[in-house]
Amino acid sequence: MNAESLLESYLYKSIKNCENKNSPPRLISAIHHAVFPGGARIRPRLSLAVAQACGNDEPDFALATACSIEFLHCASLVHDDLPCFDNADFRRGKPSVHKAFDERIAVLTGDALIILAYRVVASASVKDKNRLADVLHCISNGVGVPEGIVAGQAWECESKATLRQYQKAKTGALFYAATLSGAIASGDLSNDWGLLGEVLGEAYQVADDIRDVIANPTELGKPTGQDESLGRMSSAKELGLSGAVNYFDDLINKAVLAVPDCKGAGKLKKLVQAESQRLVPKKGPMRVSRSVKSPSRVIFPG
Amino acid sequence: MNAESLLESYLYKSIKNCENKNSPPRLISAIHHAVFPGGARIRPRLSLAVAQACGNDEPDFALATACSIEFLHCASLVHDDLPCFDNADFRRGKPSVHKAFDERIAVLTGDALIILAYRVVASASVKDKNRLADVLHCISNGVGVPEGIVAGQAWECESKATLRQYQKAKTGALFYAATLSGAIASGDLSNDWGLLGEVLGEAYQVADDIRDVIANPTELGKPTGQDESLGRMSSAKELGLSGAVNYFDDLINKAVLAVPDCKGAGKLKKLVQAESQRLVPKKGPMRVSRSVKSPSRVIFPG
Numbered sequence: 150m151n152a153e154s155l156l157e158s159y160l161y162k163s164i165k166n167c168e169n170k171n172s173p174p175r176l177i178s179a180i181h182h183a184v185f186p187g188g189a190r191i192r193p194r195l196s197l198a199v200a201q202a203c204g205n206d207e208p209d210f211a212l213a214t215a216c217s218i219e220f221l222h223c224a225s226l227v228h229d230d231l232p233c234f235d236n237a238d239f240r241r242g243k244p245s246v247h248k249a250f251d252e253r254i255a256v257l258t259g260d261a262l263i264i265l266a267y268r269v270v271a272s273a274s275v276k277d278k279n280r281l282a283d284v285l286h287c288i289s290n291g292v293g294v295p296e297g298i299v300a301g302q303a304w305e306c307e308s309k310a311t312l313r314q315y316q317k318a319k320t321g322a323l324f325y326a327a328t329l330s331g332a333i334a335s336g337d338l339s340n341d342w343g344l345l346g347e348v349l350g351e352a353y354q355v356a357d358d359i360r361d362v363i364a365n366p367t368e369l370g371k372p373t374g375q376d377e378s379l380g381r382m383s384s385a386k387e388l389g390l391s392g393a394v395n396y397f398d399d400l401i402n403k404a405v406l407a408v409p410d411c412k413g414a415g416k417l418k419k420l421v422q423a424e425s426q427r428l429v430p431k432k433g434p435m436r437v438s439r440s441v442k443s444p445s446r447v448i449f450p451g
Numbered sequence: 452m453n454a455e456s457l458l459e460s461y462l463y464k465s466i467k468n469c470e471n472k473n474s475p476p477r478l479i480s481a482i483h484h485a486v487f488p489g490g491a492r493i494r495p496r497l498s499l500a501v502a503q504a505c506g507n508d509e510p511d512f513a514l515a516t517a518c519s520i521e522f523l524h525c526a527s528l529v530h531d532d533l534p535c536f537d538n539a540d541f542r543r544g545k546p547s548v549h550k551a552f553d554e555r556i557a558v559l560t561g562d563a564l565i566i567l568a569y570r571v572v573a574s575a576s577v578k579d580k581n582r583l584a585d586v587l588h589c590i591s592n593g594v595g596v597p598e599g600i601v602a603g604q605a606w607e608c609e610s611k612a613t614l615r616q617y618q619k620a621k622t623g624a625l626f627y628a629a630t631l632s633g634a635i636a637s638g639d640l641s642n643d644w645g646l647l648g649e650v651l652g653e654a655y656q657v658a659d660d661i662r663d664v665i666a667n668p669t670e671l672g673k674p675t676g677q678d679e680s681l682g683r684m685s686s687a688k689e690l691g692l693s694g695a696v697n698y699f700d701d702l703i704n705k706a707v708l709a710v711p712d713c714k715g716a717g718k719l720k721k722l723v724q725a726e727s728q729r730l731v732p733k734k735g736p737m738r739v740s741r742s743v744k745s746p747s748r749v750i751f752p753g
Contacts, residue, residue: 303559
């Protein structure tokens with residue numbers, strides 16, 4: 150089984166393990182809805198790829214760690230889509246959880262997924278239990294206060310915040326946790342694996358900002374133009390579309406350089422480049438728009 | 452320092468450890484608002500009391516475990532008060548988090564508290580790391596799916612649910628986790644410490660149902676009559692007020708009998724009895740109303 154299939158099956162099994170005759174059926178359905186079918190699973194794939202590059206001597210634990218990262222990501226999407234935040238009707242091409250079920254179930258689904266993320270790591274087999282404490286600490290930093298996803302979402306509720314502070318917490322922190330936790334799960338504490346995730350996280354956020362301006366909502370599977378309509382900070386707004394695409398390229402180069410020396414470094418660098426091509430293709434509308442100076446000319450022509 | 456002060460100071464310190472110059476200030480204020488001043492702290496006190504009855508050979512870990520239980524409880528209150536659930540304006544005698552801040556901050560505060568609960572346990576010092584995995588598993592059962600608090604709240608969103616199934620998950624599960632985690636934190640895996648928590652949790656829920664019918668909202672610090680107005684299941688509705696008070700007494704007797712043989716058993720039994728007196732005093736309006744057959748005669752006279 151390849152890494153992608155292993156991951157999907159581990160995610161599925163982890164949810165199944167939480168079901169029994171006493172579990173409330175709508176909540177269980179909503180959890181499935183929030184996790185399957187997935188998006189690109191970029192964070193857990195990255196975590197697993199780092200674990201593999203570091204030797205992957207505890208494969209069950211590395212898989213559990215990667216799943217945990219994905220559950221936390223899914224939780225953040227469900228809560229982020231809530232009416233009080235983005236009020237998004239669609240996610241991954243289908244109704245968001247509060248639309249498919251209701252708002253209460255959406256709040257609980259996010260909560261359940263956060264808990265499941267921790268449960269799956271705590272339940273995985275790992276000989277060196279110090280890794281358990283270290284991974285838990287790492288993922289908590291990625292999602293909690295002061296600098297994780299929840300803090301990032303909270304910056305949306307502040308009147309003063311810098312773009313970098315906001316994006317670093319809202320996206321960068323979980324990418325940082327993805328690479329670092331993959332290394333910890335495989336016992337590599339010697340290299341700075343967090344930097345790779347941090348830079349990739351920023352690149353991913355910039356790509357997301359670009360897509361929010363120019364992508365087709367049907368192809369993207371979620372509404373576009375959200376940053377503009379919700380008055381949210383965005384690198385495409387700050388740098389212009391062309392500047393944002395250049396910045397994305399710089400970040401990808403930086404990410405490739407950030408891969409520490411290790412047995413699987415070459416494979417990992419290739420994965421980074423393949424991801425960059427998927428996010429902002431070398432040819433296509435995102436590159437054509439390089440010549441456009443201001444994003445507002447694209448979104449609101451004339 | 453006594454157990455109560457130790458607990459308050461550990462809760463405070465755990466939140467402070469999550470603050471730095473990058474943390475979003477409104478979210479941090481809201482977390483403090485949700486945790487301080489506390490209610491009776493019955494769950495963490497119970498967890499600590501069991502840890503002490505079992506020898507308390509890892510006091511830092513037992514304290515962290517107790518705090519974790521309280522953070523999870525506070526998280527559930529914040530989310531339970533949200534407009535889409537109880538829409539409660541008051542909690543513990545002051546505005547609920549979504550009233551004092553806003554709905555977005557309330558969603559994030561609950562999320563941050565769940566994460567903090569896990570972080571505090573993972574960060575505590577403990578020589579035997581197996582206890583870490585066991586405590587994490589135990590608290591996850593108390594709050595997650597299939598039978599923890601989140602599942603309990605989800606039963607409110609189902610058309611078919613039994614009162615026992617609902618209360619067991621919504622309240623009993625975290626009490627079960629409180630006593631069991633206290634024992635695990637002190638290395639006692641030999642006795643059935645969960646039963647004590649389960650029975651006390653049910654007693655606590657019955658007392659809460661009784662108070663919802665007859666208490667004064669100002670004294671209680673939150674709105675009353677919620678079960679009736681929200682159409683929620685309640686033992687006072689099912690058994691009548693007199694029946695509910697009798698059932699409460701039976702449960703307290705059962706809880707005292709459920710305390711396993713151990714060095715601190717006597718002290719623990721006294722704590723259970725003191726709590727029962729605090730919840731449903733032997734003299735007072737809750738006992739006077741024993742003669743009333745139906746709760747509806749009390750709430751809606753005539």
